[in-house]
Amino acid sequence: MFIILLKFSTNKENVKDFMKAHGDWLQRGFDEGVFILAGRILPEEGGSILAHNISRDALTRLINEDPFVKNNVVVAEILETLPAIADDRLKFLLRK
Template sequence: MFFITLRFADKARAPQFMDAHNAWLRRGFDDGVFLVAGSLLPGAGGAILAHNASADEIETRVQADPFVAEGVVSAEIVAIAPGRTDERLAFLKA
């Protein structure tokens, strides 16, 4: 599982790439890789919880985000090995 942060580096340019970024997010959900996506508050960027992919696949996917490719955000990927979960999230330990 991976926790991805996308912190604004050039927030002023975000509107220019927002449609493409949202399409990238949709693909992540449609592919079954993204579980949660949301904003870092207050207005600092975004975060994504991802699974069902290798570290290399996540890195490739993140680099394909138009926000990352265009320098709107800087990305950090943190790998997590879940040891305990609420039973509703037990699938994450697989």
């Protein structure tokens, strides 16, 4: 499982120019079953995504396709985590 931090960069003022394309990119990640949660980092520092069912290399390629990343609106940091304990509702995230 991965936690992706999308922290605003020096080109933050152009966020509105790429918001629609970023939303479309996010939806693609959800449609492909990779993204399971996305939201803002408060206070207005960027966004975060939880991802699974993908290799780190494939995720890196996917993140690099994000219009926010491509246009330096955000800088992405990928954190890989190996969940060991989960609430029953999240057991699907545990490796078997």
